[in-house]
Amino acid sequence: MSRIKEFNLPDLGEGLTEGEILAWLVKVGDVIELNQPIVEVETAKAAVEIPAKWAGQVQAIFHPEGATVEVGTPIIAIDTDPGAGPIEESTTGAPAADLPTPSAASLAAVEIAPEEGMVEPGLIGGAAPGGRTAVLVGYGPRTTAAKRRPRKGAAPVPAQGATSAPAVNGTGRTGGLVLAKPPVRKLAKDLGVDLSTLTGSGPLGSITREDVQRAASATPAAAEPLTVSPAAPAAASFGADREQRIPVKGVRKLTAENMSRSAFTAPHVTEFLTVDVTRAMKALDRLRERREWRDVRVSPLLLVAKAVLLAVKRYPMVNSTWAGDEIVVKDYVNLGIAAATERGLIVPNIKDAGRLSLRELADAMTALVQTAKTGKTSPADMSGGTLTITNVGVFGVDTGTPILPPGESAILAFGAVREMPWVHKGKVKPRLVTTLGLSFDHRIIDGELGSKFLRDVGDFLADPEAALLAWT
Numbered sequence: 001m002s003r004i005k006e007f008n009l010p011d012l013g014e015g016l017t018e019g020e021i022l023a024w025l026v027k028v029g030d031v032i033e034l035n036q037p038i039v040e041v042e043t044a045k046a047a048v049e050i051p052a053k054w055a056g057q058v059q060a061i062f063h064p065e066g067a068t069v070e071v072g073t074p075i076i077a078i079d080t081d082p083g084a085g086p087i088e089e090s091t092t093g094a095p096a097a098d099l100p101t102p103s104a105a106s107l108a109a110v111e112i113a114p115e116e117g118m119v120e121p122g123l124i125g126g127a128a129p130g131g132r133t134a135v136l137v138g139y140g141p142r143t144t145a146a147k148r149r150p151r152k153g154a155a156p157v158p159a160q161g162a163t164s165a166p167a168v169n170g171t172g173r174t175g176g177l178v179l180a181k182p183p184v185r186k187l188a189k190d191l192g193v194d195l196s197t198l199t200g201s202g203p204l205g206s207i208t209r210e211d212v213q214r215a216a217s218a219t220p221a222a223a224e225p226l227t228v229s230p231a232a233p234a235a236a237s238f239g240a241d242r243e244q245r246i247p248v249k250g251v252r253k254l255t256a257e258n259m260s261r262s263a264f265t266a267p268h269v270t271e272f273l274t275v276d277v278t279r280a281m282k283a284l285d286r287l288r289e290r291r292e293w294r295d296v297r298v299s300p301l302l303l304v305a306k307a308v309l310l311a312v313k314r315y316p317m318v319n320s321t322w323a324g325d326e327i328v329v330k331d332y333v334n335l336g337i338a339a340a341t342e343r344g345l346i347v348p349n350i351k352d353a354g355r356l357s358l359r360e361l362a363d364a365m366t367a368l369v370q371t372a373k374t375g376k377t378s379p380a381d382m383s384g385g386t387l388t389i390t391n392v393g394v395f396g397v398d399t400g401t402p403i404l405p406p407g408e409s410a411i412l413a414f415g416a417v418r419e420m421p422w423v424h425k426g427k428v429k430p431r432l433v434t435t436l437g438l439s440f441d442h443r444i445i446d447g448e449l450g451s452k453f454l455r456d457v458g459d460f461l462a463d464p465e466a467a468l469l470a471w472t
Contacts, residue, residue: 275461339373420433
């Protein structure tokens with residue numbers, strides 16, 4: 001039995017076929033433990049830490065940070081018995097020539113033929129070293145490799161069990177791949193150096209910082225300056241040198257696909273309601289002053305969420321899904337809260353939010369936002385949403401016409417709370433006012449139902465204390 005095992009990028013859940021390597025948490029030569037986080041990968045939905053499937057010593061890392069890797073592709077090789085001696089010596093008595101030979105995969109990779117037919121149960125799901133818990137969802141052995149149409153220009157994928165050792169040509173390239181670590185690539189970009197023109201002096205022909213700096217210092221002498229008459233200014237350039245191209249991937253790619261699909265499959269209708277929320281803001285102030293709430297994050301969004309959950313109880317059809325020949329009405333609310341992060345817009349949801357008390361709802365919302373900001377939201381937290389709130393007011397926007405998340409029938413936009421002149425008790429006074437925008441699927445929710453639901457949410461925000469007494 002081979003002690004060198006290749007670890008493939010696992011199925012990350014919900015049919016996702018690839019992930020981008022954000023950061024390696026180990027390096028070649030490190031001794032790792034079972035379930036120790038080894039790499040952080042960004043999927044189309046979230047950044048997740050992948051735990052080690054075996055304990056042992058890292059022998060190879062096949063892909064650099066920033067690479068996009070398909071599910072089922074080897075990402076790391078682990079020697080599961082590092083104390084048994086050098087790898088070149090066979091532990092079964094087989095000649096050394098039968099063992100895999102090193103190659104230039106990644107920066108210091110060793111190409112090792114995986115052992116076929118081996119599935120080791122019972123190794124996944126335990127506690128990680130240091131008390132950490134593996135956060136990967138849908139992690140487990142795959143019975144088949146992911147099938148996907150090859151990218152244009154991509155190298156052919158070798159058959160399972162076959163070794164593929166691309167030759168290093170001494171210029172820092174293996175095949176069409178330039179071998180350089182991410183910091184070196186960034187330095188080259190900053191200095192305007194084309195890595196493909198350099199000859200690497202590092203291990204396996206990889207390009208080093210010194211190679212880049214040497215190339216940058218060897219720039220040709222500047223051409224003699226051209227004198228331009230003030231009367232005839234030089235023409236402005238509008239070429240590619242003044243354009244920025246941003247790859248569409250990860251969260252942004254999934255959001256675009258979902259929004260396009262939703263916009264052209266569900267007939268959207270949006271209604272608006274402007275509400276005087278002065279009493280609601282005063283109620284929040286009183287809540288913050290209570291001893292048991294002083295350590296709780298209390299925001300206007302909390303009252304909006306509570307209003308939505310109470311209104312759903314009165315109009316359950318709003319919390320449903322169009323399923324072709326039937327409408328699925330759900331008696332639970334997985335309340336989605338749209339969150340803007342560095343990776344793009346994500347919509348994690350609070351499971352069964354309708355069963356939570358106001359304090360529990362506040363704690364759940366705080367945890368949801370904090371997790372989203374750190375980029376650690378798991379795919380499970382972003383699946384299964386039934387109804388969503390998007391708080392556009394935090395950006396100073398009055399309201400909007402939000403697009404439904406796929407599978408949901410309604411989404412509420414909560415606008416900025418502003419002091420505005422308002423007729424109150426027959427007189428124009430400065431009051432705190434907001435505008436709500438409700439988009440809904442007209443196949444499920446007609447104008448009457450949508451209007452009643454929105455009106456109830458507005459009534460709660462206009463006087464939450466009276467609404468709680470009347471509705472509960």
